[in-house]
Amino acid sequence: MDSTTVSNLAQSFSLAVPLLIAAAFAWAIYRAGSRQVVVRRLWQLVHGKQEIADPQIRAFVEEEASLLSFRMLAGVPVSSLEKAHQLIDWAKSNDIQMYRLRLCGDLFDPDTRQIRVEDLPSEWALGLKCARLLLCVLLTVASVGILFFDRTLMKINETERHFFATPSGLGTLGSAIPFGPSPLKAVECSRPVSANAARTAFTEREVEILCGVLKASETPAYLKTALNDQRWETAKLLLISAVLAWMSFFSWASGFAAHKLSKRRIDPAISGIQLNLALHD
Numbered sequence: 001m002d003s004t005t006v007s008n009l010a011q012s013f014s015l016a017v018p019l020l021i022a023a024a025f026a027w028a029i030y031r032a033g034s035r036q037v038v039v040r041r042l043w044q045l046v047h048g049k050q051e052i053a054d055p056q057i058r059a060f061v062e063e064e065a066s067l068l069s070f071r072m073l074a075g076v077p078v079s080s081l082e083k084a085h086q087l088i089d090w091a092k093s094n095d096i097q098m099y100r101l102r103l104c105g106d107l108f109d110p111d112t113r114q115i116r117v118e119d120l121p122s123e124w125a126l127g128l129k130c131a132r133l134l135l136c137v138l139l140t141v142a143s144v145g146i147l148f149f150d151r152t153l154m155k156i157n158e159t160e161r162h163f164f165a166t167p168s169g170l171g172t173l174g175s176a177i178p179f180g181p182s183p184l185k186a187v188e189c190s191r192p193v194s195a196n197a198a199r200t201a202f203t204e205r206e207v208e209i210l211c212g213v214l215k216a217s218e219t220p221a222y223l224k225t226a227l228n229d230q231r232w233e234t235a236k237l238l239l240i241s242a243v244l245a246w247m248s249f250f251s252w253a254s255g256f257a258a259h260k261l262s263k264r265r266i267d268p269a270i271s272g273i274q275l276n277l278a279l280h281d
Contacts, residue, residue, distance in 0.1 A: 075102035078110045087113060090270050100257055105250065107258035113268040120262065121255040129252035136245035143238035151176060152227045159206055165223050170210050172201045186214040 051058065063081050070084045071077055076098065078084045090113050091098055101108055107116050121129070151164035151171075164171050164183075171183030181201035188196060189211035196211075197204045213219055 074098045076108075076110045083111050086270055090268070093270070094266050096261070096266070100261065103250075103253050103257035104261060105254035105258075107254055108261070113270075115258050115262040117262060120258055126252065126255050126259070129248065129255060133245065133248040133252050136241055136248045139241040140238065140245050143234055143241055146234045147231055147238060150227070152223060152230050154226065156206055156209055158209060159203065161202075161206055163202075163210075165226070167220060167223055170214065174201060184210055184214070186211075189214060 067078070067081045067084060070081075074084075076087065078087055087101075087110055090096075091101065101110065104115065107119055108114075109116055151166050153162060154165050155162050162173060164173060164176055166183070169183035169185040172181050174180040175183050182199050184196060184200045184202065184207065193204045193207050196202070196207045200207065202210065
């Protein structure tokens with residue numbers, strides 16, 4: 001990767017910093033289930049650590065802060081602080097780690113402490129989600145490899161033949177693998193066409209066309225631009241595939257975790273808490 005490409009990438013990343021900060025705030029609001037997490041931070045920036053004078057309001061603010069803290073740290077959207085306490089006690093008594101409940105996502109109701117069985121995906125649906133995840137991961141890994149690939153994929157229009165181009169030569173797709181055909185270089189175009197064709201795996205007509213390309217004065221600049229364009233397109237593909245892989249993982253993981261928790265058939269009731277029954281004599 002040349003210095004120009006590195007400089008362009010660094011400039012793009014610096015411009016992306018504000019977007020990343022905005023995305024972090026958006027994630028915090030989504031995670032806490034309320035924009036109060038941002039409002040509270042702004043309040044602290046303005047007023048510092050000055051305590052609220054009114055005790056009732058101070059108690060309310062502290063309770064809201066505790067609820068938001070639980071939602072942020074646990075990632076489980078309970079509706080109230082009381083429900084959070086109950087969920088903590090229930091998880092401890094049943095030896096359930098909080099991250100497993102977080103993985104279940106919308107398939108777990110934190111207030112009733114039950115799996116939404118009616119929304120559970122089928123085994124076939126889970127298999128399809130897993131296959132989609134593997135495909136996205138494969139695409140992401142391939143994008144990373146292509147991003148640092150120093151060959152540009154091009155095509156000979158006359159023969160519809162795809163080939164790899166580098167500043168030092170032009171080779172068939174097989175030239176990228178060890179012990180593959182040798183690439184065609186400009187200094188070798190003085191040799192017989194038949195000899196170059198046998199050595200490079202191109203046809204004689206393709207050798208004639210590519211030698212004309214190699215002899216052109218504008219070819220080095222064109223190849224450099226084409227390689228940069230390919231890397232930018234690959235970077236876009238990498239970003240998209242990484243996001244899809246991230247989404248696919250949680251889509252599969254939530255179903256898998258919910259199925260596993262559902263099979264345990266855990267009583268949603270909290271041990272030690274008695275039901276308040278309206279009994280009359």
